[in-house]
Amino acid sequence: MEEEIVLQDKPGLFSKIGNIFVRSNDEEDEEDPVIQMQNGKPTVMTRPSHRYTVTIRRQVTSFDDAMAAAVGLKRGEQQILNLASTDATLRQKIVDFMCGVNFSQEGTWEEVGEHIYLVAPGHAYIEVAPATPRVNAIKN
Numbered sequence: 478m479e480e481e482i483v484l485q486d487k488p489g490l491f492s493k494i495g496n497i498f499v500r501s502n503d504e505e506d507e508e509d510p511v512i513q514m515q516n517g518k519p520t521v522m523t524r525p526s527h528r529y530t531v532t533i534r535r536q537v538t539s540f541d542d543a544m545a546a547a548v549g550l551k552r553g554e555q556q557i558l559n560l561a562s563t564d565a566t567l568r569q570k571i572v573d574f575m576c577g578v579n580f581s582q583e584g585t586w587e588e589v590g591e592h593i594y595l596v597a598p599g600h601a602y603i604e605v606a607p608a609t610p611r612v613n614a615i616k617n
Contacts, residue, residue: 530554537563543571546596547578553598560592568592 532549534542537560546556558575560568575596579586583599597603 531557533557533559535559537571540567540571540574543574547575550575550578550582550584550596550598553600555598555601556596557589558594558596560594563592 530549530553532546532554534546534556537543537546537558543558546558550556556575558571560571563571572594575594576586579596585595585597585599585601585603587595587597587603587605589595595603
């Protein structure tokens with residue numbers, strides 16, 4: 478019984494780097510649009526784009542509004558909450574509740590203004606620019 482030994486060349490550094498930039502033939506070309514007929518007219522179908530939703534809640538006045546924001550956050554929607562017109566005790570309860578929901582979703586919590594909060598899901602990238610000297614002077 479004879480075994481056949483097949484020798485394979487070990488890929489070098491340049492071939493590994495070259496393979497990163499070369500598209501394999503197995504992949505479908507996603508840039509070519511597909512033309513379909515709808516109602517007797519040709520329609521160009523492009524690849525689907527990903528949708529990102531931001532919900533702005535201008536007047537959060539009840540716990541039901543906070544519950545709607547929590548459900549939106551669980552669906553992956555970014556929430557901007559304005560709690561400025563909310564009663565102080567209810568505002569604190571809503572903040573505590575939304576902090577818990579945000580923690581469980583591993584999201585981001587930023588205070589944008591006085592009683593205005595940005596709550597984003599974990600997959601969202603939030604970049605906070607450093608405060609300008611004028612803003613720092615106003616806060617002090």
